[in-house]
Amino acid sequence: MRVKDIMTVGPLTVSPDATIADAANMMLAHSLSALAVVDRDMVLLGIVSDGDLLHRPELETAPEIGWWRSVLSPAASARAFTKTRGPRVGEVMTEIVTTVAPDTSLTEAVDLMEVLGIEQLPVVHDGILSGMLSRRDVLSALVNRIGTVRDMTLPDDLIASQIRASIDQSKWTHPGNIVIKVEAGVVHLGGTVSSDAERKALHVIAENTTGVVSVGDNLELINPVAGFAYGIV
Structure with a gap:
């Protein structure tokens, strides 16, 4: 079985210019743990997940402003500041994203999700987002296959x-x-x-x-x- 056989086609996505409140509301409304961040041409730019929104000054969970200066370089300290305090998706998203191709075997994709401890994998072809593979998609395929075999x-x-x-x-x-x-x-x-x-x-x-x-x-x-x-x- 291949990723393209069970992936979600036309998944919900978000613009890098969207606010973190917009992204959070979309995840809550659709019971998602992450959203693909794309440009107007559906080129994958990154992923914004619930984990990217855990450390926020609004929740009093963000590190103090001066904390990074003692352990990070000035540039890294500035990036960390933006990551936890940026108001827009493009400022807080994870840019280095593990992806799979539509023809990737489901075994390989599932192994990746398990090893990396992630709920969803973007499915990309030539840089363009083709779909999303989630653990929910895998469970749905399992239920369908069990029902087919039993019948x-x-x-x-x-x-x-x-x-x-x-x-x-x-x-x-x-x-x-x-x-x-x-x-x-x-x-x-x-x-x-x-x-x-x-x-x-x-x-x-x-x-x-x-x-x-x-x-x-x-x-x-x-x-x-x-x-x-x-x-x-």
């Missing part, structure tokens, strides 16, 4: 072979110990496992297989050291 029906033998293939690829169980039977989409797991974690993982494999209606458990828990069953069915 599909497959022959029992195909379901069983798909479950078997997934088990064979696992590194945490002995495939030869697991028995799989499928009747009208209902999976019956039999055989032996060495831990409750293994039992749960086998359930996940079966439940995530397309066409499965429900999963029955006839697995026995075996002590791998003593080699006997606890009689858990």
Whole structure:
């Protein structure tokens, strides 16, 4: 799956000349944590987020004016002053922004959001904003995909072979110990496992297989050291 498949097209944007009050009101009204800042040609200039508005003199959360002078150069001190006291978006926005292209894989984009701890990623093509990818977009795609998979029906033998293939690829169980039977989409797991974690993982494999209606458990828990069953069915 690619970013362009699930991104929000035509996202809300803000001008660098807008006031921070305008930007804050837009974020509140639409439950957004950030807005892309663009010019008239939709060229991405930066991002203004709720984090950019946390340290403000209006809230008495901004550092004292002279604080920066002891730790920053004069130029950096001036930039920090503007960042926390500027009345317009262009003065407080974050200019260095991580972006993705429309054809970026969703895996790569999700990894970026997780590593950077951000809620949204601008989607840019040749410098022009194409859309925004948010965690909400990812969750919406997940819900749609789960619903699609659950609505599909497959022959029992195909379901069983798909479950078997997934088990064979696992590194945490002995495939030869697991028995799989499928009747009208209902999976019956039999055989032996060495831990409750293994039992749960086998359930996940079966439940995530397309066409499965429900999963029955006839697995026995075996002590791998003593080699006997606890009689858990």
